[in-house]
Amino acid sequence: MTGVAGAALSTPMLNRAWAAEPTVINMLAWYGHAEPDIVGEFEAANNVKFVPKYYAGGDNMLALIAQSPPGTYDLILSDAEFVQQLNAAGYIEQMDASLYPFDDFFPEYQHFPGHWVGDDLWSVMVRYGLLGVSYNTEALTREEAMSYNCFWNEKVKGKVGHFDWHLPNLGQMSLLMGNDKPSPFDISEDAWEAVQEKTMSLKPQVGGYFDYGGTFSSLKNGEMLAMCGIGDWITGVLQKDGAPVASVIPEEGGIQWTESYSIGKGTTKHDIINKFIQYMLSPEGQVKSIEMAAYPGLSPTKSGWKAIQATNPEEAKRSGMLEDSDQNPIKMYQEGRVHIRDIPRQQSLEDWNDFWSEYKTA
CATH class of the missing domain: 3.40.190.10 (Periplasmic binding protein-like II)
Known part of the structure; x- marks a missing residue:
């Protein structure tokens, strides 16, 4: 009887422990993208754990993927200019464009070069910045x-x-x-x-x-x-x-760096990855991205601009995300600068x- 009672008591505890195991998302990214200021709230709300492998420079990123078994990385944050190479090498999966708020993107970024092959989407822009x-x-x-x-x-x-x-x-x-x-x-x-x-x-x-x-x-x-x-x-x-x-x-003139998310070839975690990308493109996620502790970025979405103007007007001013700023990145892009x-x-x-x-x- 004691043994049966012990088993009856321990089984629910084991089940709870098993259910509490978070889903691990292996991310390949520039430093900072899997740190608590960016992913902490999403991890807590969705019972996931991001495990990052950080790199610096697209050449290093490609080398890391080439040296890793297929399916190593669930989510890949890439410099935009390397997306075509990721695609050609078969490292990433086609994405469902209907899942992402492209209507909220500034027109210049809705059909970003290299992210699409015709109407097929392979990467989603999440942030960018300017080099000068x-x-x-x-x-x-x-x-x-x-x-x-x-x-x-x-x-x-x-x-x-x-x-x-x-x-x-x-x-x-x-x-x-x-x-x-x-x-x-x-x-x-x-x-x-x-x-x-x-x-x-x-x-x-x-x-x-x-x-x-x-x-x-x-x-x-x-x-x-x-x-x-x-x-x-x-x-x-x-x-x-x-x-x-x-x-x-x-x-x-200046140069724009652009960071975007792609889904790693062979992952089985599509639903939670898509949910995370949607979260990062929401106004809340874009504010986190703009204010990233590791290094700041700019938002490609109209709602992201409105959100940072409302929550942190000083940062909006400092980074040029105001319509009348002389360093407004959208205006400079339109002017060819x-x-x-x-x-x-x-x-x-x-x-x-x-x-x-x-x-x-x-």
């Missing part, structure tokens, strides 16, 4: 920073840093050389030679090449006074900590990466 000139406001004026030529300014000699990824840096150099049409990443061989020559001329100004953490610390402590290849996604966090830094889109970051179109990724390695060791 990032600088120490005690070293350079805003007027000086309004051109990429400021990187050659004597006031920052030896204290110009690079975020160590070839696409954003060389894209900015391409803009400086006047390659804004059709794209700073779609340039002839002659133009590519000129970009390399101009980049090499910056070498005497350069004080280092930095990863994510090093970029933060070197700007924060004044080791670097200007930084190529980044924007408000770095300086926005530092500004909140009181560091004298800022970012602007210079007269030559902002260009979508892309992979090289007339050269290979290896060409650009090989030059970047050569430049760093020159």
Whole structure:
């Protein structure tokens, strides 16, 4: 009798323990996307647990997937320019466009390049940001920073840093050389030679090449006074900590980075993944995304703009998400001042990466 009673008492407890086991979502992403400030409330409300694998740079992302067994990642946060490669390699699944609020997206982002193949959807844009000139406001004026030529300014000699990824840096150099049409990443061989020559001329100004953490610390402590290849996604966090830094889109134009969610090939967790993507595109989710502790972003949705204007008007003003802001990202995109970051179109990724390695060791 004692044994039977013990079994009767323990079985419900085992069932409750089993039911409490959260669904694990393996996410491949840039740092910050699976941290508590972003996913904590969703995890608690839906009994899920995000397990992230973080990377920096689309080249690294592709390498991680290639080295992993199929089905390793349920959810992949990708830079938009790499979605086509994820698709071509069979790493992601087609998505149901009817599940997402595309009517709420600004028109410029409803049918985003590379996310669709005809009417077939492969990735959903969740946030974006702008890359321009990032600088120490005690070293350079805003007027000086309004051109990429400021990187050659004597006031920052030896204290110009690079975020160590070839696409954003060389894209900015391409803009400086006047390659804004059709794209700073779609340039002839002659133009590519000129970009390399101009980049090499910056070498005497350069004080280092930095990863994510090093970029933060070197700007924060004044080791670097200007930084190529980044924007408000770095300086926005530092500004909140009181560091004298800022970012602007210079007269030559800026580059837009774009982050989007894709469903990993072979996952069995479609329903909860789609629910999470819907949550992140809701006004509440977009405010979390905009205010992400790791690095801020901009919202592609109209309701996201309204939500941040209502809940955090200072952040809306600081980031340009106001209709009358001179750094309004939608207006700059419409005016042709902002260009979508892309992979090289007339050269290979290896060409650009090989030059970047050569430049760093020159």
